[in-house]
Amino acid sequence: MGIFAEDYQQFQNHIKPIHLELMERTPFWGLFKTYREGVVTYDAWKNDYDVIDILETYNKDLKCFGIGGKRLTITAAGIAAIFGLPKEGKTIEHGTRLSGPRMKFMKRNFGNLERLTKTAVKSRMIEACKGSSKYNPKDFVRLVCIYFCMALLFCNTNIIISWKLVSYCEDVNKMKEYVWSNATVDFLDKSLTKKSNHLTGYVAALPSYEESSEDVNAIPETSNQVTTQ
Numbered sequence: 001m002g003i004f005a006e007d008y009q010q011f012q013n014h015i016k017p018i019h020l021e022l023m024e025r026t027p028f029w030g031l032f033k034t035y036r037e038g039v040v041t042y043d044a045w046k047n048d049y050d051v052i053d054i055l056e057t058y059n060k061d062l063k064c065f066g067i068g069g070k071r072l073t074i075t076a077a078g079i080a081a082i083f084g085l086p087k088e089g090k091t092i093e094h095g096t097r098l099s100g101p102r103m104k105f106m107k108r109n110f111g112n113l114e115r116l117t118k119t120a121v122k123s124r125m126i127e128a129c130k131g132s133s134k135y136n137p138k139d140f141v142r143l144v145c146i147y148f149c150m151a152l153l154f155c156n157t158n159i160i161i162s163w164k165l166v167s168y169c170e171d172v173n174k175m176k177e178y179v180w181s182n183a184t185v186d187f188l189d190k191s192l193t194k195k196s197n198h199l200t201g202y203v204a205a206l207p208s209y210e211e212s213s214e215d216v217n218a219i220p221e222t223s224n225q226v227t228t229q
Contacts, residue, residue: 011129012036014129085180085184092178092180093164093185094183117159125140125144
């Protein structure tokens with residue numbers, strides 16, 4: 001999360017009312033506001049070693065973390081509560097390939113790129129906000145949402161994102177129709193099941209959780225300062 005805070009400083013003075021209006025239509029408006037209002041800064045970060053210590057307590061059979069003698073389970077409801085993501089809606093098929101040709105937005109912004117990296121998204125996001133004639137206001141919003149997906153919600157060791165996930169960010173008005181919290185938890189769970197010592201999935205959410213009982217539906221409390229990756 002701290003990484004985006006640093007990037008945000010590069011274009012914050014170029015954000016226009018239309019950008020904010022469009023961003024508010026997306027499920028990531030609450031997350032975006034934390035940067036805009038200075039709740040999350042680059043200095044507010046958690047050391048990776050803190051996260052690794054938590055990851056090493058993960059029990060693959062019980063699908064929970066063992067912290068302080070208690071079981072801690074990350075739920076979709078908890079993720080939704082912390083980051084303001086939709087609790088209900090359509091399923092996001094993040095593990096499938098994009099079928100058919102790429103959408104106009106993809107072609108206009110990324111051409112024939114085979115692998116979409118965070119570096120590519122970041123550069124275009126900054127250009128779009130600063131008003132390059134190649135982009136329109138919706139492009140900036142789409143790129144921010146894609147950045148959140150690949151750097152926070154569905155991050156992986158290769159720092160790339162699937163074109164299928166990108167397709168869910170195409171329609172600014174329909175993004176809220178999908179259950180992003182479920183997809184985030186599912187991605188994290190699969191990552192932990194494969195290799196719990198790899199920082200994949202939304203590991204930045206782990207330190208935000210309070211120690212809880214065995215109630216798997218327990219929603220954690222949040223502090224005024226958001227912990228970052």
